[in-house]
Amino acid sequence: MDTEKTAAIATPFHVRDCALITLATGVRAISLRELAEGARRVELGSIYHHFWGRLLQPMFDEPEYNNDFASWAYWALHDKTAAERLSMIDPTEYGDIEELRQVLVDTIEARLDESGQLIWAPADSQFHFLQSQIVVLPTQHSVAEPGELAGLLPTLPAGSIYYHFIDARRRTAASLDDFSAWLSESPGDHAALLDRLGGIDPFFSSLQYIREMLAQVFHEHYAGGAR
């Protein structure tokens, strides 16, 4: 272990956890047209919730579609074309949620123009626009140097992964995850590790998979001793 570099890193990384508490907005949709109208009306937090908050909701490791709008288009409307197109909206490509909202609405309206018919969901399968509050908590874990994350990451709860790898992107001006931000501010050359972290897709995965990928990247990078 390079003790000189380790000593030079002054700021420890305090691992945090979070919980999302979900709220109904009262806005519902029973067709794609109503989905577009709802997406225009709801607060931006609701758009964010349906792209990202779903990662902390009860689900299995391999969701078929990547956001709630796409899932609903498939399961409630049986409109696979709409589901596929909505699923390809990648929120990390857009600078802010307002831009993401516009892309979402455009995608839905393009499908409406194309299909020429309005499909209705069953009355008990409407889309409910939700939003969430995030509660951030400390954990017992903190690390003084990056190599320690290799052992710690596999044990972290999903809430920690969400907070540091997903939520961080809307907290920071550079839209970085916390691990990358910390490495960037830490003494030493972390370019190779940062590059690999940047290659982990935060959106097309479950939190469990992201945790595995993060652990693997740190483990492989530090295999044989901290650099």
Added chain:
Amino acid sequence: MSDLLTSYEAIVGRDVIGHLEHLAQPLAGRRVVHVNSTKEGGGVAEILHKMVPLMRALGIETEWHVITGSPEFYQCTKTFHNALQGNHTAPREQQLAAYEEANAAFAAEYGAQLVEADFVFIHDPQPAAVIKHLPARRGKWVWRCHIDIGSPYRQVWRYLYRKVVNFDASIFSLPEFSRRLPHAQYIIPPSIDPLSEKNIDLPAGEIRGVIDQFGLDPERPLVLQVSRFDRFKDPIGVIEAAQLARKFAPLQLVLAGGGASDDPEGAAVLAEVKQAAADDPDTHILLLPPDAHRTINALQRAADVVVQKSLKEGFGLTVTEALWKGKPVIGGDVGGIRLQITDHYTGFLVRTPEGAALRMRYLLHRRDKLKSMGERAHRHVLENFLLTRHLRDYLALMLGLVNSTTDRLLVGINHGRY
């Protein structure tokens, strides 16, 4: 740490308990009161039996009171229950008077404590009118609705709406169950308690004892539905499904249920069910007392397949219990059952007795699928539907209510960005 928290830590892990301790820290010493309408029977009472001591173990002063009333009061609230789930029925004037009277009497008896409480959780419609008798209340009042009111009978909902609008927030189990209200509507699914008599691990001998007690054949497949004898649980449909499936598999059906003290309709439904099963020696109707938790636990563990073929369902805690015990569940495609059963993954969602029969036959034939679905079912509950997650959501909600409307709350964090 209290012994109670230590015992949960053994199941859910240190991080989950640490999470609860951090959330509870700013709420230490606050006073919480829960109010519902029965101490025994039904999912609400079961949750409160453990939620209350857990809140206390985390340093929150927590009380639980039960509203009671005349037979007309219970008939009124049962009618509310049915109407809120969509039946076109409404209480008579005399029953409404009994409802208002019971709520007024409760407010008179417990008013001093309720007015001073920091948080009051009113469960379901039975005590919802208490709030209007206590205009001097100083804490946050939350209406916790455990039932599906997504498509209520409007006449009854209008009556209850006038009570519910007075609350500071509502909680619904699923977004589909919520109504438009002029306050925050939180979505919190309920949970089961892994340490309760109904869910703890049991010795094999005890399970075998229950099989023998009810004259069941340990060598033949057992299909089970546990629920109140209530038309919304479709016990007749389950009997039909078992009769259809029995052409292919020599299964035994057990319908096990208890009456809740606030459900006057149970006896009538039980009579209908007994009549439907009268000539069927392989259908066993078990009317169990409200405290038969270990018996139900043993039956769920003894079962090969569990059914919950509800036509309407709030959440369906019996589904959660069965999934926790590693049993795939054949459930009605309604309400909270949809949140718990992922079709072909933790069980099957069905709409007809024929659909239930098909899935019974499949699971009893494909034991490999039965086993793998059961393993996923257990993990799904561990991660999402245990009491510790439910308590976490309540604590987060309480913090949210006292920290205005900000969408980001930092609890116990005083340093740095990460």
